[in-house]
Amino acid sequence: MGIAGKIIGVIMTGTGMVLLTLGMDPNIGILSWGYFIIGLFMMSLGMALITGGKSQQVKKPKPPTITEIRCDNTECTFKELRDFERGDYILKPLDVSCPRCGSTMTIQGIYIVRDESEEKIKI
Numbered sequence: 001m002g003i004a005g006k007i008i009g010v011i012m013t014g015t016g017m018v019l020l021t022l023g024m025d026p027n028i029g030i031l032s033w034g035y036f037i038i039g040l041f042m043m044s045l046g047m048a049l050i051t052g053g054k055s056q057q058v059k060k061p062k063p064p065t066i067t068e069i070r071c072d073n074t075e076c077t078f079k080e081l082r083d084f085e086r087g088d089y090i091l092k093p094l095d096v097s098c099p100r101c102g103s104t105m106t107i108q109g110i111y112i113v114r115d116e117s118e119e120k121i122k123i
């Protein structure tokens with residue numbers, strides 16, 4: 001949806017608001033609820049046009065993948081979660097050393113985090 005769609009959306013929302021206001025006027029009588037319904041319809045359509053482009057972009061991001069890194073020292077419980085990077089695999093030894101004890105660190109798990117429910121699937 002380009003800028004043209006957004007302009008149409010703004011115009012439709014504006015027209016819808018005017019119709020809605022007209023519909024709220026009890027002096028119009030039998031026509032008022034018709035204005036109200038059309039106004040409501042146009043507003044929601046206009047809003048959909050305005051926000052349409054945005055919501056598509058929000059839905060796009062790929063499911064986040066998390067890499068779990070643990071310290072090799074069995075007495076150290078240091079664990080770090082970071083974003084998955086290309087080339088990560090389970091039990092891959094890393095160049096980084098544990099910030100707590102200085103031991104080597106290994107990837108212990110790779111997870112796909114689904115939505116905000118934090119549902120974890122071990123690969």
Ligand SMILES: [Zn+2]
Nearest residue numbers: 071076098101
């Ligand atoms: Zn450690």
